[in-house]
Amino acid sequence: MATLAARLRSFTAGDLFYSFRRSRTTVLATTVLALMMLGALLAPLVAPHDPFDIASLSLLDSELPPAWMEGSNPAYWLGTDTQARDVFSSILYGLRISLFVGAASVLLAAVLGVFLGLVGGYFGGLLDAVIMRVADVLLSFPAILVALLINGVLRGILPAGQQESAALIVLVLSIGLTNWVQYARTVRGSTLVERQREYVQAARTIGVGSLRIMRAHILPNVLGPVLVIATINLGMAVLTEATLSFLGVGMPATMPSLGTLIRVGNEYLFSGIWWVVIFPSATLAILVLAVNLLGDWLRDALNPKLR
Amino acid sequence: MTRTMSLAARRPAGTAPLLEVSDLRKHFALPRPFLNRVLQAEQHQLVRAVDGIDFTIERGKTLSLVGESGCGKSTVAKLVMGLIGTTSGRIVFDGVDLSHAPAGAPAKLRRRMQMIFQDPYASLNPRWRVRDIIAEPLQTYRLCASRAEETREVDRLLEFVGLNAKDGDKFPHEFSGGQRQRISIARAISTKPDFLVCDEPTSALDVSVQAQILNLMREMQRELGLTYLFISHDLAVVNFMADWIGVMYLGRLVELAPAETVFASPQHPYTRLLLDTIPDLTMARRGREPVAGEVPNPIDPPPGCHFHPRCPFAESRCRSEPPQLRETVLGASTACHAVEEGRLPPAVASGFAGGAIPTDGAHLLGKIAPPDQQLVG
Numbered sequence: 062m063a064t065l066a067a068r069l070r071s072f073t074a075g076d077l078f079y080s081f082r083r084s085r086t087t088v089l090a091t092t093v094l095a096l097m098m099l100g101a102l103l104a105p106l107v108a109p110h111d112p113f114d115i116a117s118l119s120l121l122d123s124e125l126p127p128a129w130m131e132g133s134n135p136a137y138w139l140g141t142d143t144q145a146r147d148v149f150s151s152i153l154y155g156l157r158i159s160l161f162v163g164a165a166s167v168l169l170a171a172v173l174g175v176f177l178g179l180v181g182g183y184f185g186g187l188l189d190a191v192i193m194r195v196a197d198v199l200l201s202f203p204a205i206l207v208a209l210l211i212n213g214v215l216r217g218i219l220p221a222g223q224q225e226s227a228a229l230i231v232l233v234l235s236i237g238l239t240n241w242v243q244y245a246r247t248v249r250g251s252t253l254v255e256r257q258r259e260y261v262q263a264a265r266t267i268g269v270g271s272l273r274i275m276r277a278h279i280l281p282n283v284l285g286p287v288l289v290i291a292t293i294n295l296g297m298a299v300l301t302e303a304t305l306s307f308l309g310v311g312m313p314a315t316m317p318s319l320g321t322l323i324r325v326g327n328e329y330l331f332s333g334i335w336w337v338v339i340f341p342s343a344t345l346a347i348l349v350l351a352v353n354l355l356g357d358w359l360r361d362a363l364n365p366k367l368r
Numbered sequence: 369m370t371r372t373m374s375l376a377a378r379r380p381a382g383t384a385p386l387l388e389v390s391d392l393r394k395h396f397a398l399p400r401p402f403l404n405r406v407l408q409a410e411q412h413q414l415v416r417a418v419d420g421i422d423f424t425i426e427r428g429k430t431l432s433l434v435g436e437s438g439c440g441k442s443t444v445a446k447l448v449m450g451l452i453g454t455t456s457g458r459i460v461f462d463g464v465d466l467s468h469a470p471a472g473a474p475a476k477l478r479r480r481m482q483m484i485f486q487d488p489y490a491s492l493n494p495r496w497r498v499r500d501i502i503a504e505p506l507q508t509y510r511l512c513a514s515r516a517e518e519t520r521e522v523d524r525l526l527e528f529v530g531l532n533a534k535d536g537d538k539f540p541h542e543f544s545g546g547q548r549q550r551i552s553i554a555r556a557i558s559t560k561p562d563f564l565v566c567d568e569p570t571s572a573l574d575v576s577v578q579a580q581i582l583n584l585m586r587e588m589q590r591e592l593g594l595t596y597l598f599i600s601h602d603l604a605v606v607n608f609m610a611d612w613i614g615v616m617y618l619g620r621l622v623e624l625a626p627a628e629t630v631f632a633s634p635q636h637p638y639t640r641l642l643l644d645t646i647p648d649l650t651m652a653r654r655g656r657e658p659v660a661g662e663v664p665n666p667i668d669p670p671p672g673c674h675f676h677p678r679c680p681f682a683e684s685r686c687r688s689e690p691p692q693l694r695e696t697v698l699g700a701s702t703a704c705h706a707v708e709e710g711r712l713p714p715a716v717a718s719g720f721a722g723g724a725i726p727t728d729g730a731h732l733l734g735k736i737a738p739p740d741q742q743l744v745g
Contacts, residue, residue, distance in 0.1 A: 259491035263555070266449045266483045267505045268472025281495040 080362045090354035097348055101157040108153045109136065112146035113315075120145055127336050140336040143329060148336060151322055152344050158318040159345070162232050163299040169237030170298075171291050174244025179275050179283070181245070182252025193249070196242040204239050204297075205304055211235040212310050225313045232311055236301050243290055251283035285363050293356035296349040303345055319345045384463065385424040386563055386595045387448070392457035392467075394418040394443050398667065415666050417443040419619035420457070422693070425612070427562075430589070430596040432610035432627070434603060434642065436663050440619040441599045442486075445567040448597060449483050461563070472508075479509050482556040486568040488548035492540040498551055499536035502526070505559045525554040529584060546577035550584070557588065563595045570605055582608055603646050607631060615639045618666055618674040621693055625700030635702040637679045637712070673705065681706040 072078055081087055100107055111117060123145035126133045133140065139148040181189035199207055212235040219227055255261060256279065264274050299319075305311035306320025307327075314325055319341050326338030398413040405411070418440045425431045433441040446452045448459055450471040459467045464477055472478050482505075485491035492501055502522045505511075512518035523533035529550040540548055549569060556564055566585070570578040582605060588594055598609050606613060606627070613630045615623040615638060623636040634640045661678035664670055673691050676682040683705070691703040706712045 259485040259487055260493040262446075262451055262471075263483070263485060263491050263552075264493075264504065265451060265471040266478070267555075267559075268475050268478055268508050269504065278493055282493070 077362055081358070084358055086354055087358040090351040090358075093347060094351040094355060097156060097344075097351070098160060100153050101160050104150075104153040104157045108147075108150035109138070110147040110150045112151045112154060118145045124334055139340050140334075142326065142337045143334070148340055151317065152319070152341055155317050155319040155322045155341060156344060156348070158229070158312055158316065159299050159302055159320070159348070162229065162236065162302045162312075162318065163295050165233040166236035166240065166298045166302070167291050167295050169233060170240035170294065171244050171287060173237065174241035175248050175280075175284075175287060177241065178245035178248030178250075179252055179280065182249035183256055183271065183275050183279065189249070192245065196245055199239065199242050205301060207239045208235045208301055208305060209308075209310065211238050212305060216310075225315065228312050228316070232302055232305060235305070236298050239301075240294055240298065243294070244287055247286050247290060248283050251286065252279055255279045255282050289356060289360040289363060292359050293353060296352035296356065299345070299352070300349055319348075386427045386462055387425040387597065388458070388460040389424070389444075389448070390422045390458045390460075391420050392418055392422070392444070392447060392459065393420050393455045394440075394447055394452065395455045413667050416619050416669070417666065418447065421614075421616070421619075421621045423612075423614050423621065423624055425563075425595055425597060427595055428589070428593050429611040430598050430609050431612045431614060432598040432600060432606040433614045433616055434600055434606050435616035436601065438618075438663055438666060439616040441601075441616050442567050444616075445483065445565045445597065445599050448565055449481065450478070475509060479505075479559045480561050481563040481565065482559060482561040483565040483567065484549070484552050484556050484569045487572050488545050488552055489540075489572070491552050492548055494540055496540070497536065498526075498538055498540065498543075501540070501551060502536070502555050502558055505555060509559055511559065521558070525558055526551075528557075529554045530580075544577075545573050546580060549573060549577075549581050553581075553584065553588070557592065557594075560592075561594070563597070565597045565599075567599045568601070569598075571600065571602065578605065585609070603642060615642065618663065618669050620674060620690075621703065622675065623700065623702045623704075624693060625702075629700045633714075635696050635700060635707050635712070636675075636704045637681055637706065638675050641678070673703075679706075681712055 081091075105111075122134060122137065122141050123143050125137050125141045125145075127140045127148075128135050128138045130140075137147050137149070139152070141147055142151070177192050181192040212231060215231045215234055216224055219231070224231075252275075261274060261278055264278050269278075302311060302318060303320030303323065306318050307324045309324065312318040312321045314321060317325065322341035323338055323345070326334075326341060330338050394417050396415045396417055398415060400410045400412060421444065423431060433444060435441050443452070447454055448466075450466065450469050450473070453470075454467045457467060458465055461477055461481060464474075466477065469478075492498075499519075499522050502525055503518055506518055506521060512521055522536055526533050526536055531547060531550055531554070535543070535547075540551065543551065549572075552569075569585070570581050573581060585596070586609070589596065596609070598606070600606050600609075610627040613623075613625060613627050614621050615630070615636060617638050623630065623634070623639045625635070630639060631643070634643050664674070664677060670677050670687075671690075672688045673679070673682070673686045676686040679686065685705050689705070691705050691708070693701045693703040694708060696702045696707055702708075704712075
C-alpha cells in the first residue's frame with residue numbers, strides 16, 4: 062500500500078503528469094473519454110431504459126424526437142427509434158460494444174505485432190524476412206479491405222447458426238489480425254537497434270537465453286512507442302469496427318455497436334427521424350477525436366526531442 | 369591446428385597458457401543488392417576484419433591488443449567471447465576449443481570468462497536496478513543458493529569495486545561514467561572468472577577516472593589471479609596494464625612482444641609510429657615524424673604488407689609479399705621484411721619508454737589526482 066501511494070506521488074510529481082496537466086485539450090479529451098468509458102462499462106446501471114428488453118418496449122413510444130423538441134417524451138432524452146428503443150440507452154450499449162471491440166482488437170494486434178517484431182528483429186534471417194514480407198503485403202492493401210477479407214474467411218469457417226453470436230469475436234480477430242503490422246515494424250526497428258547495444262551483448266556473454274534477453278532486456282526498452290501507437294490505433298480500430306458494421310458485416314442489429322446504429326438509423330434519415338443517426342454518429346466522432354488527441358499528446362510527451 | 373598441439377605439447381602441464389588463439393580469421397560479407405549484382409556485375413565484398421592472428425596468454429598475465437580504430441581488435445574480443453562466430457582458426461580456452469561455441473556455452477567454461485565493455489552508458493540496461501544487473505550472472509549460473517545469499521553477494525561485490533551496498537537499489541543513470549564502469553566490473557567478476565576480456569574499458573572515461581578504474585583492475589588481477597585480454601588504443605594505458613603487447617594493423621598482428629621490449633626497442637615501423645604519437649615532455653627536443661597517411665580501406669587492403677603505403681622503409685618485396693610474424697629480439701616477434709633483412713635503423717628509445725617506464729600508474733595519476741584518491745569512486 063505504501064509503495065502504491067509512493068508510486069502515485071512520484072507519478073503526479075513527474076514530467077509526464079506535469080505535461081498532462083499543462084495541456085487543457087488533453088485533460089478535456091481524457092475527461093470525455095473517461096466519461097464515455099464509464100458510461101459504456103456501467104451501461105446496464107446508468108442507461109434509463111433497456112433497449113433489448115422487448116417486453117418493455119411500446120410501439121406507441123416509437124419515433125419520439127429528442128426531449129427539447131415538440132411532441133417528445135422527457136423519459137427519452139435523445140428520442141426513440143422506429144422500434145421505440147431509447148436512443149441514449151442504445152448509444153451507451155453500442156459504445157460498450159464499440160469500445161470492447163476496439164480495445165480487444167488493439168490488444169490482440171499489439172501482442173501479436175510486438176511478439177513478431179521482437180522475434181524477427183532479434184533472430185533476423187529467414188524468419189525476419191518472412192514476417193516482414195507478410196507485413197509488406199498486408200500494408201499494400203487498404204486496412205479495411207484486409208479486415209473485410211479476414212472477416213469473410215472467418216464467417217465462412219463458422220457454421221451458419223453461429224455467425225451472429227460469434228460476430229464479436231470475428232470482429233476482434235479481423236481487426237486485430239489487420240493492424241499488427243505497425244507494431245511489428247516499430248518493434249522490429251527498435252529491436253535491431255537494441256540488440257546491438259552492449260547491455261544485450263553483456264547478457265549474451267553471461268549466458269542468458271534468447272527468450273529471456275528478448276523479454277527482460279529488449280522488451281522494456283522498446284515498449285514506449287508501442288503505447289503511443291496503441292492509443293492512436295484505438296481510435297482507428299473503433300472506426301474500422303464502425304465501418305464494418307455500417308457495411309453490414311459487423312455487429313448484428315440485435316446487438317448493435319455504434320456502427321450498426323448508424324447503419325440502421327441511416328435508412329430513416331430522409332424520413333425526418335434524424336436523431337436516430339446523428340447522435341450515434343456524433344458520439345463516434347467525439348470518441349475517436351478524444352482518443353486521437355490523447356494519442357497525439359502521448360506521442361509528444363514521450364518524445365524526448367520535443368520536451 | 370598442429371601448431372596449437374605442438375605449442376601445448378612443449379609445455380609441462382599446469383603452465384599451459386589459459387588462452388591460445390591460432391590462425392584466427394573473421395571475414396564479414398558486405399552483400400550487394402540483387403539488382404546491382406545483376407546489372408552492374410558487382411561482387412559480394414569481403415572485409416577481412418581479423419585475418420589470421422596467433423597469440424597466447426599465460427595465466428595471471430595481461431595481453432594487450434593495440435592499434436588504430438578499425439584494425440580488428442574489438443572483433444578479436446567478440447570472437448573470443450563467442451559473440452560472433454569465427455570464419456576459421458582456433459580459440460582454445462584452458463585446453464578446450466571454443467572456436468565454434470556461441471556466447472554463454474558451454475556454461476561451465478563461459479562462466480570463467482567474462483567481458484567488460486567499452487561504453488559504460490550502453491553496457492548496463494537502463495531499465496534495470498543495479499542489484500538486478502549484478503545478480504543476473506549469479507542467477508544464470510545458479511551460483512547462489514538463496515535470495516538472501518544473493519543479496520549478500522551483490523552487496524559484497526558492490527563494496528569490492530568501491531561502491532556502496534546501498535547503491536544496488538539505484539538505476540544506472542544515477543551514476544557517473546566511472547561508477548557505471550565499476551558496476552560493469554562487479555557484474556563481470558560476479559561469476560568468479562579466471563579470464564576477463566576488456567574492450568577499451570577506460571576509453572569512454574575522463575583521465576582522472578581512467579586511473580581509478582585501471583588501478584582497480586590491477587588490484588583485481590593481484591587479488592583474484594585474473595588473466596586479461598586488454599584491448600586499447602591508448603599506449604599510456606597499455607603501458608600500465610600489459611605484460612605482453614600485440615600490435616594490430618588491418619586485421620593482422622604486426623608485432624607481438626613483452627611490454628617492456630615494445631616500449632624499449634620497438635621493431636615494426638608501425639609500432640614505432642604509434643609510440644611516436646605519444647606526447648611526452650622529454651620528447652620535446654626530438655624531431656618528431658608526423659603520422660603519415662591513414663588506415664587504408666579494409667575492403668580493399670594494399671597487397672603484400674598492409675602497412676607499406678605508410679611505411680618509410682617499404683621496398684618492392686613489401687608491396688607483393690605479406691610478411692610473417694617471426695621472432696626477432698628478446699622474445700619479440702615482428703612481421704616486417706625490413707626488420708628481417710636488417711635494413712631498419714635501430715629503434716630510437718622513445719622518451720616515453722627510455723628506461724623510465726612508470727610501473728605504478730603514477731604517470732597517469734601524477735597528472736590528475738593524488739595517489740591516495742585512487743580508489744575513491
